[in-house]
Amino acid sequence: MITEVRRLLDEKKYRELRDLLCEEEPADIAQIFDQFPKDEVPLMFRVLHKDFASDVFVEMDSDLQQALIEGFTDQELSDIMNDLFLDDTVDVIEEMPASVVRRILKFADPERRRQINKLLNYPEDSAGTIMTTEFVRLKAHFTVADAFKTIRRQGVDKETIYTCYVTDDHRVLLGVVTVKQLLLAEEDTVLQDIMIEDPIFCHTDDDRKDVSLAMSKYDFLAMPIVDSEQRLVGIVTVDDALDVIQEEDTEDIEMMAAITPSDKPYLKMGVFETWKSRIPWLLILMISATFTSKILTHFEGSLATLPVLTAFVPLLMGTGGNAGSQASVSVIRALSLGDVQMRDFGKVLLKETIVAVLCGLSLGIVNFGKMYVFNDVNRTEYGLQVSIAVSLVVSIAIAITVIIAKISGGMLPILVKRIGLDPAVMASPLITTIVDVLSLLVYLGIAQNILRMFGINI
């Protein structure tokens, strides 16, 4: 495909190029454009049919959109911008530098500019920012025939026509009626009689993720969004809900790996940007890890007496870290999906505690067996008693560390959420760092006590 486009472009066969491109889906064309040098894109873009061009524009990455806008004549910019759905326009604008935004707004007609400005002012990540104000509005006294007439008249420019909204004279949402209901009803039925009353709705300042999850729960194609006075101001369509869920999951996953989230796809991020998204957490975690050095330095004397103890520090920390990550990631995901609520704190605590004890005991026992069978603490070098004592110390420390790690891993995300932060910060890296410190204290504390019981002083 790309070689074919290349050839037609080089041979200046623009009509053939148009025919070839217009057979593809907009999303695919955007991907094709992305493979070409930026200065050739405006030419290819102008080859497209006008109506189709705006569909392709929406699918492009923002850096390519910006390059195009900067090359557009005023007329071209005005055509494209007025052809886009309102929510798409807002998405485009949000990614652009201020100078480009001013130019875009200049060419929108006044009513449209007013609507764009309104959408731009909703709080970040709120339903208001992803909704569109273009939907079909009907009246309760309309017949099915009236409804179809309205849909036919208004429908061309609406993002979805399949769910229509019945409002009163003050634009307050009264009910919902689907095109399926309309098609299956008689022509003279009044909407009042078939509409779904008291429909589910969301508010403009609800979190966009909650709106998307609600749409998934109720299998909605569109969710009505009302303002603080219950007036219907927009709808969120399912394609946007899908995008939101993917973006939010990516954000969670990135935060869980101690990366500052970004909207850009992996290959679109420059190396400097990538560095900037990764280095802050690495620094913070590295500095926090200083505690482990302090503890080890503090116990330097004990460790020097029985150096073999040092050999099991990474094993212990690794196992504790992994156990803690499992619990924290499970709880973070459950919180994110709404499977666990704040009020479930007790249930989570109980569950993680039992699982923690089960896992701690299993790992401790397996570890003791392994250390004994594989002679990890050399019996000929250290003698049987020391060998068994150290194996016991390591195994008990593993059991206790795993238990502490899982319980704190399960609880901390909920506590972090309660104080209003994103629970995803409490995933692997941070939990691991906390567990590292705790596990060392546990290990060295147990070592001193148990070894003393065996008559070994360290």
Next chain:
Amino acid sequence: MITEVRRLLDEKKYRELRDLLCEEEPADIAQIFDQFPKDEVPLMFRVLHKDFASDVFVEMDSDLQQALIEGFTDQELSDIMNDLFLDDTVDVIEEMPASVVRRILKFADPERRRQINKLLNYPEDSAGTIMTTEFVRLKAHFTVADAFKTIRRQGVDKETIYTCYVTDDHRVLLGVVTVKQLLLAEEDTVLQDIMIEDPIFCHTDDDRKDVSLAMSKYDFLAMPIVDSEQRLVGIVTVDDALDVIQEEDTEDIEMMAAITPSDKPYLKMGVFETWKSRIPWLLILMISATFTSKILTHFEGSLATLPVLTAFVPLLMGTGGNAGSQASVSVIRALSLGDVQMRDFGKVLLKETIVAVLCGLSLGIVNFGKMYVFNDVNRTEYGLQVSIAVSLVVSIAIAITVIIAKISGGMLPILVKRIGLDPAVMASPLITTIVDVLSLLVYLGIAQNILRMFGINI
């Protein structure tokens, strides 16, 4: 709400209970039922209107569904099962034990049983398992009026009517026409002239996640699914695509935290099940960590000469592990979203290498500064030369470890995918374990060489 249901149930006011429940969304009622003891659910379920009951049934968790089915009379079972959409029936069946499945299939009519069996036989996680065979099929010579007649006749039982499919006499997919197009066209227009020809489609054995991502990319409400002979056999609707994306993301996140993925919500999993999903990886990782003990034991002599070296082992491992996780998780997510393909191996390698060098240098320099300023290697105890030498060793080891960690973190997921495994296994825990071993070797190797340059032999 729950207290109200409780009261009506206790006072045996079933009619009022029905009125109360029937005002709620099915998904909400399923959640309410979930709060009651299992033996009371059948009674509440029987209170619901018949048509509504099957909508509620679909939304329940599988353990509650099973409890209900086991309590159903044959007539009730047959009613519910024949009222469900085909893809929902298959979803229910897939979670049931064999005895329940046999009973369900016994009461489906023969044609339906044939369809269910066919859907059950598609490979796991394929498009075939999530598609429904209930869609509106039209002919190319139909007029718009014919199309509406067909939709009105067939539409009641179809999961979606908004996208209709035009096929030839051999059921081969010719085109797609939306109800929006039909509504905006003249009554006597022939479908041939308005349908979208050569539509995008997927195959029954395509991965369900790829189908869902394609629907998200193209903003489809439904994706046509064809068999190996291009015959249209089903469609995947957007509500199922949303569920698939959430489930697959949960699966990825769980695998990234070394948890065996499960379909069940967090609070629905018993503690034993949870233990079973977590313990295998913990054991494998614990046993793998034995390498770190072996290395430390091997270098025991060197460490005993300069015990302060031991104090920085956890810091080094932690930083390396975090750096590796960032790279691996970024690449795993990009692979999962389709942002990175196999052919991008070179680009990823280049990018991760540059970012790795940037991060490695930043962390190394900051660490040296920190160790020097905070006198981490006590200058009065060890002398200035040793203090600087050890700080240098630790900082260079951090830089090199971070570089190795990031490059292997970025590359391993792609290699793992190439050999046909899920790249998510290469996330934090496994990368961390690999990096632990490498970082120790790097650290102790560098220590011996650099300290020798300072005239210190260990």
